[in-house]
Amino acid sequence: MHRTELLKKLLPGFIPLFVFIAADEIWGTKTGLFVAVGVGVVEMIWVAVREKRFDKFILFDTVLLVALGAVSILLDNDLFFKLKPGLIELILVAVFAVSAFSKVNIIGLMGKRYLKDVQLNEVQAAQIRKSLKTLFFVFAAHTILVFYATFFMSKEAWAFISGGLFYILFGVYFFVELFxxxxxxxxxxxxxxxxxxDETGKITGQAPRSHVHNGSKLLHPVVHMHVLNRNKAILLQKRPxxxxxxxxxxxxxxxxxxxAGENLxxxxxxxxxxxxxxxxxxAxxxxxxKWESDVEAELVYLFVTQDxxxxxxxxxxxxxxxxxxxxxxxxQxxxxxxxPNFEHEFQLLKEKGLV
Structure with a gap:
């Protein structure tokens, strides 16, 4: 699965947050709060009915919005109102930071909820982490700009930076990644x-040949065959x-x-x-x-023939x-x-009494 496809599947977990940002800009905090909470509740019900489970992440997202909205309404302060988009985005940036730079991958945990039928190999997981690092830097820069606009720029400039620019950046990133x-x-x-x-030989996906030789250690199947004569001598080939x-x-x-598509x-x-x-x-x-070297990991099907x-x-x-x-x-x-692979197999042939 490509990064853009995974991103599209993970977005439902952030829907209440994005809805609140948009609704707050259009209708104000109170209406935006009700709309976002409503969306969060509907999403939790949808997940409960369709997947028969309770989604704690959506609940956390919704409760957080209620808390921020309540503080905003109670304070009724213009400065807090202007800081609020930056504070909300700061949470999003923190999620990206933890997922990209630590062992606790919050996005990965979300992925287990939303992508139960998808298994990511090591290369795909590394690509996702690289994307999260990019998103962290992009939105961290935008968050800093929102805070700067709050204190030092006009209300019109702040409105564009905290609202429209956010969606523009997200859209640009998405389409650049797609391209x-x-x-x-x-x-x-x-x-x-x-x-x-996997190590039992079950097919889990496929990859270009260059990707399995680049140190990714993606396990892929290979065939080896030893050719023996009547005197138990072994035919060897010299590599170019x-x-x-x-x-x-x-x-x-x-x-x-x-x-891909071939049998043994x-x-x-x-x-x-x-x-x-x-x-x-x-044969x-x-x-x-399983054989592993510095550049690859192979599941070797070892055959013997006397033809x-x-x-x-x-x-x-x-x-x-x-x-x-x-x-x-x-x-020698x-x-x-x-x-080294042949030397390993030579010992196997000796153990089997074939040489």
Missing amino acids: RQKRKQKALKNEEWVPLV ESKLIQPGKWDTAVGGHIS EQALQKEAWEEIGLKNFS KLLQVY FKNYTVHSDEVVEARFWTKNKIEN LGQKVFT
Whole structure:
């Protein structure tokens, strides 16, 4: 889910506050207070009927408005009247500040109420936090301007700054964010997308391939296959020096991502052909395990095959492929000849008695 979509879904929790700001500007404090409280009550009833729960956040928002409105009416003071929009916005800024810069994510807690069917991955959560930081700085600056206008500017200037400018800033931010997301989607349109999974293999979403290799640690599935001959030697491929991850090292004969929409068999057949020209083979699933490096997190489906006769190096994905004996591999373990992932899998093959 994109940040703009999440923002649209979270807005109901702030509706009484926004209604009060608008109604106060149009009809005055008393009418604005009644309208905002009415909206808050209707919203609480709607949530109670539709979702069968009591929303404490809406209640807090509504009670806070009653308190501020009551003080304003009782004091009947022009200065307090002019400060009131800034005080209300200050609360909103505080919510953004706590959510963006601390471990207590108030917006996130609201999200659990309003977005029960939505699961955010780590990258999306980071994007939301980045948006909250932006909103904090934008509205903190606006709040300071409201206080400045209260004491040092004309009533007309104060009216525009405390009212119309607030909605203009919010609208500009929303549409700028929407434009950025559209551009981002366009740029990623032709990129390969991969599924995101949990540790049981259940698909939880999808992401562009570049996003799972940028340190985000988004868990995604991959297929690996070891090719063994009758003497239990292992076919290894040498990675090109141009590779981003583990360049120039010897690695598992077949390894690659499962693309969005592919199943295990399709991905394995595709990767085996692309990397070592192998087709029409049978393979056995040996183990499923999670592998994490500095730049990514993978759920690895590890296969083994003894169909090796037709392999050939025919693409720039592989520099060389040849069989290695168990002894030759063991003599060079830990010397940066092999990828750490292969060394881990070599131990698995030994434990299973396959080499």
